[in-house]
Amino acid sequence: MGPAKIMLTQDNPVMLLKTDARDQEWISAFAAAMPELEVRVWPQVGDLKEINCALLWNPPVELFNGLENLEVIFSIGAGVDSLLACSALPAKVPIVRMVEPELTAGMVEFCLFQVLRFHRLMHCYERQKAQYAWQELPQLPARDTTVGVMGMGVLGLALAKQLQSLNYNVIGYRRQSKPNDAIEMFCGEAQVEAFLRQAAILVMLLPATEQTRHIINRETLAMLPPKACLVNAGRGESINEQDLLMALDSGQLQAAALDVFGQEPLPTDHPFWSHPGIFLTPHIASITHPPTACRYIADALQAYRVGGAWPNLVETGSGY
Secondary structure: OOOOOOOOOOOOOEEEEEOOOOHHHHHHHHHHHOOOOEEEEOOOOOOHHHOOEEEEOOOOHHHHOOOOOOOEEEEOOOOOHHHHOOOOOOOOOOEEOOOOHHHHHHHHHHHHHHHHHHHOOHHHHHHHHHOOOOOOOOOOOHHHOEEEEEOOOHHHHHHHHHHHHOOOEEEEEEOOOOOOOOOEEEEOHHHHHHHHOOOOEEEEOOOOOOOOOOOEOHHHHOOOOOOEEEEEOOOHHHEOHHHHHHHHHHOOEEEEEEOOOOOOOOOOOOHHHOOOOEEEOOOOOOOOOHHHHHHHHHHHHHHHHOOOOOOOEOOOOOOO
C-alpha cells in the first residue's frame, strides 16, 4: 500500500510557484492573504508529493515531473496559452483563469485610452504638431462611432460596458454564441465579415489558439471600414504583421496601437518601431496585481476545501 494521497480538502495546501520574476511579491501577498499556505518556489520544491496546487507562468516541461498530487493550477495572467503550450501539462488537472479586479481594470484603462486616442484624433494632431500645422479636424461624436470588441470574455465584457457608458456604439465578436442582451453580438466564422465591416475602431482581446492565429490578415483587414483603427491587447499571434503593415501603407487602415507581438521583446530591426502609423507598448496593457490576485486564489482554495467548485475554469475548445 502506497503513501496516503495529500489532498487540498484534508491538509494545509502547499503551493508551487513559478512566476513572472516577482517571486518575493507573490510570497508576501500569499502570506497576507492565506498565512497557512506553504509556498515553494520552483525549482526549490522539496517533497514533490506534498505539493497539491500551483501558480504558474510559462512552465518548463520538467516542472510537472513527480507532481502526482497536484489538484489545481492557477494561471498568473488572464491568458492561459503559456500553460496550454506546455506538452507536459497534466490533462486532468483543472486550470483556473486569473480573474481579479486590478487585472481587469488595467486592461479596460489601456483599451479605453487607445480608443479615445483614435476617436478624438490625437494621433492626427500629433502628426500636425510635427508639421507645425494648426488645423481643426472634423470630429464624430461617440454615439456615431462603432467600436468592435473581438474577444468577449471577462475582459472584453468589462471593456464593452465602459465604452457604452461613454456613449460609444459597441458590438462584440466571439467564437461561440452566448446570450448578451446589452451588446449586439456576432458569433462564429460566418459572422466575422458582418462584424468587421462595422468596426471603425477594432479592439482585439483574443487568446492565442489555432483558431485565432492570423485571424486578422489581408482578407479580414479589407473588411474593416476605410481608415479604421486597430488596438491589439490580446496576443500578437492573432495578427499577420506583414499584412497589417500593408494595410497601413495603403491607407486602408489609419493607425494601430499594439501591445503584443509575434516575437517578444520586439526585435530592434522590426519595422513596427519606425512606422508612423503604429503606436507600440511593451506588453504592459495589464499586469496582475499580487495582493488582489492572491486574495482571489485564497478565496478559491478555501471554497474548494469546503466543497465548492473552482471558479473561472479553462474549458478546452471554449469560445472567447
